[in-house]
Each structure stands twice: as structure tokens, then as C-alpha cells.
Amino acid sequence: MNVRLAQQEDADELLGRSPLALLVGMLLDQQIPMEWxxxxxxxxxxxxxxxxxDAREIAAQDPESFAALLSEKPAVHRYPGSMAKRVRQLCQYLVDHYDGDxxxxxxxxxxGAELLTRLTELPGFGEQKARIFLALLGKRFGVAPEGWREAAGAYGEEGSYRSVADITGPESLQKVRAYKQEMKRAAKAKKSP
Structure with a gap:
């Protein structure tokens, strides 16, 4: 599958062929730029x-060694230690509940409702992240169980530019960024007296 989330050919190629890489990327997508x-x-x-x-290999990693691996320069995340723990937890959950697949x-x-439930049960996936990932699966990977758009909520809407589910290249990335900036401005204005 051709995805353009990392905006780097090798990284996007991995995301397109590896379900685990896609899940890990979504897990890491917080408090840092999406491409990172x-x-x-x-x-x-x-x-x-x-x-x-490999979920089994990551789950079996020594916690400190894996945190050091994610901390090497350039770090995989702004908070490499805590994200290393979360990645290992996600992989252990996949091993325990889905045989590592x-x-x-x-x-x-x-x-769609069942899939949303499964996604929210994943460590590190709250309701919003699960809905965004569900929309990503439906819009970019053809994973479309009945009711997936409804389960994804606004993220499942056709023609929207709200999240990673809507990114197909640099132009759509800019539209998603503009939408997120507008949402931040609106939230800030709402808080102001």
C-alpha cells in the first residue's frame, strides 16, 4: 500500500507493508510532528x-536497552524512554492477544464498532487515537467492516482533512496542519474570557 505519512520513501514503504509499523507509528504520533x-x-x-x-522481539527486549535504542541521536521521540515502554507494552499486548500479528x-x-473496541483496548490508544487509526485503515488500506465510517466519527468523513487518515502527500498534509491550527485557535479563543 502506498502511504505518505512519514514523507520519507523508506519509512513510508515500511508503513505500507507492515501492520505493526503502522500501529507503532500511530502510537508515537503525539507531541511531535506527524512525520517524525x-x-x-x-x-x-x-x-x-x-x-x-517483530512484536515478539520488541516485547522481549530489555526495557533499558530498548529505551537506549530509541534515545540514540536522533531520538525516535521527544520522550524516548516513556515511548519505548509504550511500544513494548503494545507489542506485548499483541503477543498476548493476537499471537504477535x-x-x-x-x-x-x-x-466498525467491534474494530473501534479492539483498537481502544490497545495500550496507548485512547478513543480519539483509535478513531483516527480506524479512519486510516478504512481510507488508506481498504479495511472497511460495516459501519466503519460511523465508528470513526468525524475522522471517517469523506473529503475531510482532519488527521493522518487524510494524508496522501504534501498538499493534503498542509491541509491537515491548517485544520489542526484552526482547531487550536478556536480552543484558545473559547478559553479566553
Whole structure:
């Protein structure tokens, strides 16, 4: 699948073929620029000496060593230690509940509501992140169980530019950024007396 979330060819190629990389990128997508977050899985794989990520291998990593791996310059995230813990927790959850297969989270979901529930159960995935990821799966990867758009909420709307689910290249990235800036301005104005 051709995705343009990292805006780097090698990192985007990994995201397009690796469900685990896509989940890890989404997990990392907080408090840093989106491209940095979605480049993270490629950086982690490369530092581990692989061209893909393996949930079992990551879950089995020594916590301090894995945190050091994410902290190497350039760091994978602004908070590499806490994100290393979260990535390991996500991978352990996938091992425990889905035999280490990230795509099993969505592969046989009967409805958008069921898929949303599965996503919100993932460590590090709150309701909003789960809805955005559900929209990403539906819009960019053809994962479309009945009711997926409704379960994704506003993020599932056709033609919107609200989140990573709507990014297909540099132009749509700018539209999503403009939308997010407008939402921040509106929230700030609402707080002002």
C-alpha cells in the first residue's frame, strides 16, 4: 500500500507493508510532528538490524536497552524512554492477544464498532487515537467492516482533512496542519474570557 505519512520513501514503504509499523507509528504520533512519529518504526527497525518490526522481539527486549535504542541521536521521540515502554507494552499486548500479528486486530472485525473496541483496548490508544487509526485503515488500506465510517466519527468523513487518515502527500498534509491550527485557535479563543 502506498502511504505518505512519514514523507520519507523508506519509512513510508515500511508503513505500507507492515501492520505493526503502522500501529507503532500511530502510537508515537503525539507531541511531535506527524512525520517524525511515522518515521519512528523505520528507525527502530533499522537500529535493531532489520527491515521490519517483530512484536515478539520488541516485547522481549530489555526495557533499558530498548529505551537506549530509541534515545540514540536522533531520538525516535521527544520522550524516548516513556515511548519505548509504550511500544513494548503494545507489542506485548499483541503477543498476548493476537499471537504477535498486528493485522489480526482488524482482519476479522465484523463491524466498525467491534474494530473501534479492539483498537481502544490497545495500550496507548485512547478513543480519539483509535478513531483516527480506524479512519486510516478504512481510507488508506481498504479495511472497511460495516459501519466503519460511523465508528470513526468525524475522522471517517469523506473529503475531510482532519488527521493522518487524510494524508496522501504534501498538499493534503498542509491541509491537515491548517485544520489542526484552526482547531487550536478556536480552543484558545473559547478559553479566553
Amino acid at each position: 512519529a511515522f518515521t519512528g518504526p523505520h528507525t527502530i527497525a533499522r537500529r535493531m538490524g532489520h527491515d521490519d518490526l 498486528a493485522s489480526a486486530v482488524w482482519r476479522d472485525a465484523d463491524s
